[in-house]
Amino acid sequence: MTLAPHGARVSTHEGADLPITIDDITSSETIRAELAAEGKPVLLGFSRGKDSLAAWLAMRDAGITVVPYHLYLVPGLAFVEDSLKFYEDFFGTRIVNLPHPSLYRWLNSFLFQPPERCAIIEAAQFPEPTYEEIADLLRNDLDLPGAWNADGVRAADSPNRRMAMVTHGPVREHLRKVSPVWDWRIADVRDALARHDCPLPPEYEWFGRSFDGLDYRFLKPIKDNAPEDYARILSWFPLADLEIFRRDLTR
Template sequence: MSGLDKINHPRGDALIAEYKERYGDKTLIAFSRGKDSIATAIALRDKIEMIPFYYDDIPGLQFVDESLDYYERTLFGRKILRMPHPTFYKQLTDGLFQPMRRAEILGAAPIPRINHADVVKMVKKQEGIEGDILSATGIRALDNAIRFMSIRKHGPIRPSAGNWAPIWHWSKKELLDNIEASGISLPADYTFLPRSLDGWSYLYLIPLREHYPQDYARIIEWMPLAEAEIHRYEINQRLTA
């Protein structure tokens, strides 16, 4: 037993109908290009108007742009908004992987500090949306115990958090089956990264250097000392060999 029978919240079309009754016929969707957000878009397709936006970790990465273009054509039928990732600005002002002199300049520069609520405001302004609207996410109750308890306690529609979870009741098998049945492909980086892009550890940098050297070079332009992360890994490998 998965335990989902203990959660008496609306699901599927009933959940979408409840959302539309409360917030209208549009929803934002924070589209990470990962399997959870792809499945969420598939579940909502043809049932509600989606306004997808993507948090850009570093602007202009080819493998990201290629996949976003693919999902614009095959999944959304519209432009996916590219929005600045709050973490990207924070990494710059914190001097992550920056030489000393450059870190000093970035630290003194008027780089804005933004959060996810600020990004949502920018999306709404760009789309001319007034009033309340939530972001659809791929959170599922069976992901882990914390999410299970959160969904059970707060439900799949969470105005205080600004989001809702259309596929909260799906198992991982249901998620993968729905993606396969849709004919929509996972992004190319799923074939060589441990998961969709999530930071700048050696787990991502080494495969990117091999498969997308031009994107790796762009990352190094923004964060020159990221190469030190690879060197650290290589040294540790030699020491433990």
């Protein structure tokens, strides 16, 4: 499988020379050292994006055992499955692959569904689990009681994420949630990827980030670059073609 080179088309609003510090918040280096000192595996929500890759690499460098899990938006997309297999081989670790809460939410709201499917979907009564519920299920299934659940959230990624970090902090004990690279800049992320020769998934060449939705930004590049996967999306969301038709019509 051909993956995009590290750093490919990664955009940022960050000032590369400014350190990320927030008063009274522990540095990510210290957080990683404390996680390592606990000596217990840490869950990682792995989106296949640059920040979750950076979090995985940083925790691995700190001597933390990482238990990654991925949440798929559409079942069976080859470009997603191929990249998961690549990263399993790269890290030498199995990646648990589960449905994303958005998949259930999209189906329950009849997103891009023809009328004849609506009654069937309604009768199915799909659950809409929260991220915390998924983490709890993983803790139970993997026999990891109380395991921390890590993400790749960085304060410098956007004003909203910085505000969330100021408000909630990178360690939320009541949720067992932790952001182990919260103070990293984009330069730190790129450096970690380069040092470990860790490539980004192919969709960074298509739309500059990991697959994250069913709007035109993602659908059109997938249709152009992975037509079989686009057909797979249409098997689940038959009217998604209208998103491309609507956007192209208004251009």
